Amino acid sequence: MTTSVPAASFTDPAPVERLERAAAALTGKNFAVEILDDAATARARVKELIPAGAIVFTGASETLRLSGIEEDINKSGRYDSIRSRPPMDRATQRNEIWAALSTPDVIVGSVAAVTETGSLVAASASGAQLPGYAGAAARVIWVVGAQKVVSDLPAALRRVEEHCLRLESERVMRVYGQPSALNRVLILNAEPEPGRGTVLLLREAIGF
Numbered sequence: 561m562t563t564s565v566p567a568a569s570f571t572d573p574a575p576v577e578r579l580e581r582a583a584a585a586l587t588g589k590n591f592a593v594e595i596l597d598d599a600a601t602a603r604a605r606v607k608e609l610i611p612a613g614a615i616v617f618t619g620a621s622e623t624l625r626l627s628g629i630e631e632d633i634n635k636s637g638r639y640d641s642i643r644s645r646p647p648m649d650r651a652t653q654r655n656e657i658w659a660a661l662s663t664p665d666v667i668v669g670s671v672a673a674v675t676e677t678g679s680l681v682a683a684s685a686s687g688a689q690l691p692g693y694a695g696a697a698a699r700v701i702w703v704v705g706a707q708k709v710v711s712d713l714p715a716a717l718r719r720v721e722e723h724c725l726r727l728e729s730e731r732v733m734r735v736y737g738q739p740s741a742l743n744r745v746l747i748l749n750a751e752p753e754p755g756r757g758t759v760l761l762l763r764e765a766i767g768f
Contacts, residue, residue: 573706585678619669619689623767673716
């Protein structure tokens with residue numbers, strides 16, 4: 561019988577030994593991993609990792625918003641930010657929109673869960689960031705709070721369904737007047753292109 565994970569375990573930062581286990585497992589699966597102290601350190605590191613003028617797409621993420629990374633990328637003028645480009649018509653330019661979202665030089669975002677066995681789990685209502693995460697983007701940077709580290713994939717999926725969906729629904733209700741949905745879930749078990757994906761794993765909790 562499956563035992564439900566207590567809600568507190570989805571919000572409390574994982575201790576350093578669990579972060580190190582997750583980092584080691586991810587490294588063994590061709591992800592580049594850095595354990596950083598906090599969001600401010602991650603913000604500075606993201607600036608170092610992305611060259612000026614790069615085409616960058618930011619996935620919807622409370623982690624990026626709260627850390628200031630979203631503003632750095634989309635409002636600084638340092639990069640060619642896809643979110644800062646003039647809007648395109650969804651009805652007549654669907655293919656162009658998806659091509660831009662999927663194949664930037666760099667996509668920056670977060671994930672809903674990281675397992676100690678070396679998997680990343682991302683969930684989305686629209687799926688906008690998922691093609692880039694999965695392999696279309698040349699590089700990916702994920703900024704991940706310590707509370708997102710869980711033991712294994714079943715725990716990761718419970719975190720998505722029982723914790724993240726509720727908080728994201730509350731957020732989008734405030735912004736758009738309708739709840740979110742788990743329309744698309746992506747599980748990354750390894751990176752076929754060594755080093756393409758970088759995980760900045762924080763020692764503090766941030767985001768959902």
